[in-house]
Amino acid sequence: MMDFIQYLGRNTLSSFTKLGRATFFLLHTTAGIFDILPRPRLLLNQLYSVGVLSFLIISISGLFVGMVLGLQGFYILSDFGAEETLGVMVAASLVRELGPVVSALLFAGRAGSALTAEIGLMKATEQLSGMEMMAVDPIKRIISPRFLAGFISMPLLAALFSAVGIIGGQIVGSGLLGVDEGAYWSQMQAKLDFQDDIVNGVIKSLVFGFVTSWIALFEGYDAIPTSEGVSRATTRTVVNSAFSILGLDFILTALMFGDD
Amino acid sequence: MQHSSTQDTLVGLFVAAGIAGLFFLALQVSNLSSFTEQEGYTITARFENSGGLKVKSPVSAAGVKIGQVSNISFDPKTYESVVKMRINSKYNTIPDDTTASIFTAGLLGEQYVSLEPGGSGEYLKQDGKIEITQSAIILEKAIGQFLFKSAEEKK
Numbered sequence: 001m002m003d004f005i006q007y008l009g010r011n012t013l014s015s016f017t018k019l020g021r022a023t024f025f026l027l028h029t030t031a032g033i034f035d036i037l038p039r040p041r042l043l044l045n046q047l048y049s050v051g052v053l054s055f056l057i058i059s060i061s062g063l064f065v066g067m068v069l070g071l072q073g074f075y076i077l078s079d080f081g082a083e084e085t086l087g088v089m090v091a092a093s094l095v096r097e098l099g100p101v102v103s104a105l106l107f108a109g110r111a112g113s114a115l116t117a118e119i120g121l122m123k124a125t126e127q128l129s130g131m132e133m134m135a136v137d138p139i140k141r142i143i144s145p146r147f148l149a150g151f152i153s154m155p156l157l158a159a160l161f162s163a164v165g166i167i168g169g170q171i172v173g174s175g176l177l178g179v180d181e182g183a184y185w186s187q188m189q190a191k192l193d194f195q196d197d198i199v200n201g202v203i204k205s206l207v208f209g210f211v212t213s214w215i216a217l218f219e220g221y222d223a224i225p226t227s228e229g230v231s232r233a234t235t236r237t238v239v240n241s242a243f244s245i246l247g248l249d250f251i252l253t254a255l256m257f258g259d260d
Numbered sequence: 261m262q263h264s265s266t267q268d269t270l271v272g273l274f275v276a277a278g279i280a281g282l283f284f285l286a287l288q289v290s291n292l293s294s295f296t297e298q299e300g301y302t303i304t305a306r307f308e309n310s311g312g313l314k315v316k317s318p319v320s321a322a323g324v325k326i327g328q329v330s331n332i333s334f335d336p337k338t339y340e341s342v343v344k345m346r347i348n349s350k351y352n353t354i355p356d357d358t359t360a361s362i363f364t365a366g367l368l369g370e371q372y373v374s375l376e377p378g379g380s381g382e383y384l385k386q387d388g389k390i391e392i393t394q395s396a397i398i399l400e401k402a403i404g405q406f407l408f409k410s411a412e413e414k415k
Contacts (some may be wrong), residue, residue: 041264044264044267044268044271045267047271047274047275048267048270048271048274051271051274051275051278052270052271052273052274055274055277091289095285095289153274153278155278155282156274156275156277156278156279156281156282157278159278159281159282159284159285160277160278160281162281162285162289163280163281163284163285163289164281166285166289185288188289189288189289189290190318192289192290193290193316194286194290197290198282198285198286198289198290201285202282
């Protein structure tokens with residue numbers, strides 16, 4: 001019994017200290033963002049590895065998600081003779097939910113895990129300590145550019161995901177199944193609001209980009225510097241990112257689309 | 261650092277594609293291009309019952325959307341529903357004896373306000389009022405009346 005209480009106490013304390021470390025890490029990282037300005041090349045390199053390399057998986061997934069939505073939506077809507085609203089269904093579900101959420105999940109799997117492994121290995125091979133020895137702040141030099149790159153890439157990737165998905169839905173809906181193309185677009189334009197739908201979707205993806213980059217970089221920075229520690233940190237990045245994305249999505253949806 | 265010029269190009273393409281995606285969503289998918297709320301004037305109509313009308317429901321004349329409902333409130337003195345509508349400033353020649361009715365698009369579709377222009381030479385301006393209105397048809401009420409009537413006839 002005492003053991004259990006001790007275990008509980010130890011776990012609570014360690015998770016709170018970890019949260020504290022993560023907060024300080026975040027403050028340090030955001031403070032380091034201003035030091036990137038004189039060295040844009042650091043950011044550019046990271047935009048390449050975080051954004052450009054995620055581009056393909058995001059656009060292909062977006063295309064297929066949109067096509068599946070078009071197919072399933074058509075089967076259900078045609079029961080009610082409402083195939084024309086297919087465009088609204090595809091676009092609203094992509095722009096409001098699936099675009100930000102699925103692209104953030106893919107981003108965590110594709111870019112987040114790579115960031116954690118990279119930084120964890122840098123720590124394990126003492127590159128970070130080496131930098132400190134040379135009086136270079138590793139957070140400013142290594143972490144901040146990656147954080148900013150994740151924060152910038154995420155809304156762009158989510159917008160691409162939604163745009164490609166809507167086109168995919170149109171290919172299946174009006175190309176294969178015979179929904180009128182004009183109705184697909186015009187119903188969509190009539191029902192989707194710029195402020196309520198598009199802007200809120202972008203806000204969601206900004207939040208997800210912030211959280212996933214933070215988790216990925218912190219887990220890498222905080223990893224136990226062994227090969228096992230790095231592998232565990234990578235797993236934690238993907239699991240924790242997925243939890244936070246889905247949990248935050250619920251909260252954001254409740255706040256944004258609550259009263260209509 | 262490493263092979264920078266191809267990298268620059270790819271990053272540039274990526275950012276351009278992302279921004280193009282955002283523009284696509286804004287212009288092609290949402291209503292940003294078709295209707296901006298800033299330019300327009302507000303008119304008010306009082307209905308006995310506004311049914312399922314909502315804020316942002318369309319306002320149309322001759323089947324063409326010319327504005328949208330901006331506010332619906334209940335007047336506790338006259339027990340009427342006060343519907344404020346924002347009309348696109350392009351359409352500034354609506355006569356002041358126009359009739360406003362609430363119709364349903366299709367059998368179960370959304371409700372909208374339909375304006376039928378009268379013959380007056382005076383036009384509605386900002387904060388203008390529509391005097392002649394026709395309430396929403398409540399489907400349940402209509403069915404109830406129909407059943408009641410057919411039961412009466414059978415007697």
